[in-house]
Amino acid sequence: MRVIIVGCGRVGSLLAARLAAEGNDVRVVDRVARSRRLLPTGFPGRFHEGNGYSRTxxxxxxxxxxxxxxxxxxxDNSNIVSARTAKETYRVPIVLARVHDPRRADLYGELGIPTIAGVRWTVHRVHQMLLHRHLTPELTFGNGETLLIRSQLPDYLAGRRLTEFGVDGExxxxxVTRAGRSFVPAHNTPAEPGDLVTFAVAATSLGRLRGFLGKELGT
Known part of the structure; x- marks a missing residue:
């Protein structure tokens, strides 16, 4: 996946390093050339000096x-301009923006641009939204280390015990919501077609859950 990150501060550099380490094609843009020093030694991606809203x-x-x-x-102003440019001019499929002033979050929302805030939480949240966008958290805890995820189970899992879908510590x-009624499954409760299941999942294990549900999610 090719990802362009505008801003090479703490959040941008950490996110760039993480995504690049996972094999993604990462391009970082920052108007201050020396900000590239925040990227790790041997960073495999590219660094471009300039404004993030400059089409050139x-x-x-x-x-x-x-x-x-x-x-x-x-x-915030530069973030919203660059995000709108990416979304409206270049039709980039996934566009995310950091908001420093929470009062501006509604403005981003009206433009269809998801927002994130806070350094550690931001890195976790952006990473999740980029790579696990079909698994949208209902609730997060701490700095985003633990999430509640709701997803409809693939039909091929019907008949298996719901407790089999857990991974210790992950x-x-x-x-489970079944036919509009919610309940906590017992040890031997079998899955049925159409079950909507809530998972408590470690943020670092989203890939495992994504792979488990991938056949139905199209990921």
Whole structure:
């Protein structure tokens, strides 16, 4: 996946390093050349100096072929302009933006741009939204280390015990909604077609849950 990250501060550099380490094609844009020092030694991605809302800079970074765009620069105004440019001009499929002033979150929402805030939480949340966008958390705890995820079970899992879907210390089934009625499953409760299941999952185990449900989620 090609990801363009505008802003190479604490959030941008941490996110870039994490995504690049996972084999993604990462392009970082920042108007201050020395900010590249925050990237790890041997960073395999590319760094582009310039404004994140400059079409010349964005095209040099390969935005026309980008799969995702993340605006995490220090200023809300620059983030919203660059995010809108990515979404409306270049039709990038996934566009996320960091918001520093929570009062502006509604503005981003009206534009269809999901927002995130806080350093550690931001890195976790952006990573989840980029790679696990079909698994939207209902609730997060701490700095995003533990999540509640609701998903309809694939039909091929019908008949298996719901407790079999857990992984010790990583994934746990905490609730099932069946035919509009919610209940906590017993040890031997079998899955049925159409079950909507709530999982408590460690953020680091989203990939495992995603793979488990992937046949139905199209991921």
């Amino acid at each position: 800079v964005l095209e040099a970074a390969g935005i026309e072929h980008a799969d995702a765009f993340v605006a995490v620069a220090p200023g 994934v746990h089934v905490v609730e």
